[in-house]
Amino acid sequence: MEDVISGESCRNLGRALCIITGASKGYGRTLAFQLSCLLKPGSVLLLVARTADQLNEVKEDIVTLYGGQNKLDVRCVQADLEKTEGMEKTLQAAKETLSSEMEHLLLINNAASLGDVSRFAQTFTDPEEVNRYLSLNVSGALSLTAGVLQAFPRRLGLRRTVVNISSLCALKPFPSWVLYCTGKAARDMMFRVLAEEEPDVRVLSYAPGPLDTDMQLQARRFSGDLTLRRAFCSMCSEGQLLSCRESGAKLMKLLLDDDFPSGAHLDFYEL
Template sequence: MSSSGCGNLGRALCIITGASRGFGRSTARDVSRLVKPGSVLVLVARSGDDLQALQAELAESEAGRAGVVVRRVVADLGRMEGLEAVLRTSKEAFTEDIDHVILVNNAASLGDVSRYSKNFTNMAEVDSYLSLNVSSSLCLTASVLQAFPQRSGLKRTVINISSLCALQPFRSWVLYCTGKAARDMMFRVLAEEEPDLRVLNYSPGPLDTAMQAEARSITADPKIKQSFSDMFAQGQLLTCEESSAKLMKLLLEDKYTSGAHIDIYDV
């Protein structure tokens, strides 16, 4: 069942959330090159135009010409109908010769980092953040596992795109740190419960993305804000392509402990 040493991810159904830009977009490109013909990528994001452009790009790529199918789902994963749309498309795309189901939980938002913890008195605001960043991740994962249950010949891999913020507190980042810590524990529990499942919490490192630019501009804590600005100015931010390549290495080698939190600098 292990794809270790075979150089590909099998004939896969791969669901990637937050696929329209940044790390999710790079992951989609890399996965498309590492799956066998007959594989299906289900790309999920809120931005329809960006998703359509990515779908067109992949269709014209070598993977597309070799028979890798790309489906796109424009959805807000913070809402039940968004999750249902992802599941419906995934079920329709699944064929009996698929031997690997991969779910990449990448969709996330930064939350309001312009305020400190003591300023979050609006429960609806906090609930909304947790709905997109925590609840949807659990419910989508559970739905995918139910839709594609364990059976002989089918490997299942669930990846949570994590962060150093899951392990360390960052001042004025209470929502983001809380969401990332909750997700890490969620997938650690899942790994304990489902020994047949391959579960990975992957921390992609400080990436040069729109989210990082937002963090540099509005983070309330001056030291945190300065550290991000310095990393950007000194060229210490990583490209999404660099980080995605490390994730692919982990998946192909398939030697990680299920449920582990692995940082890009440890790969």
């Protein structure tokens, strides 16, 4: 079970509605635990993922650890954000938390997939395959963010923050990772535009670094570019992968300090 970084317990993110996508495992699960420590009583933590059983396990563990002491309302939404109905279901669950007493709206767009990294760009000749990938990783993130911001419009006393879990791949091309790099680059630009259009919304793209997760295991096993695959294997064997907790702690500090330029892309290693 993941606790928040020590030394931050005296600070908090206010009475908030905090929405985390991809919250059932890996990085999203860790962020759910870390954020639970930083929300004032009366806050709602909305956990979104495709797998109900894993979501409920996260909820039960959070409630056991933190629910009683800070009266945190943890809710689960089983939804596939690749599909319109999944996005609508998530929005409806968010709207059911509407309260004039909420001080902070925090949306963390964490849900993402690696895509087929065993192939190179010239093999992706089927537009439907590409569109399926972009539907979750780009379209879903934009539509959910837009819907949430519409449901919780600007008002006095409400702070609104949107986080995009990004990657070095948003800035640097990785051979055989054309889908992932494209999706991450598109998301970064999408949120940069949002920051320009909505100056009252705090927008952050955070690259968490190479995390020791199932996605990293998939990268080590299936990356079509052998140089890249060997580099990931070397990082793993030499203990250079980051824990989700270590990376999440830096994101928590960024959110608590709240002094980043809105729309910025910040990397774990730059902080």
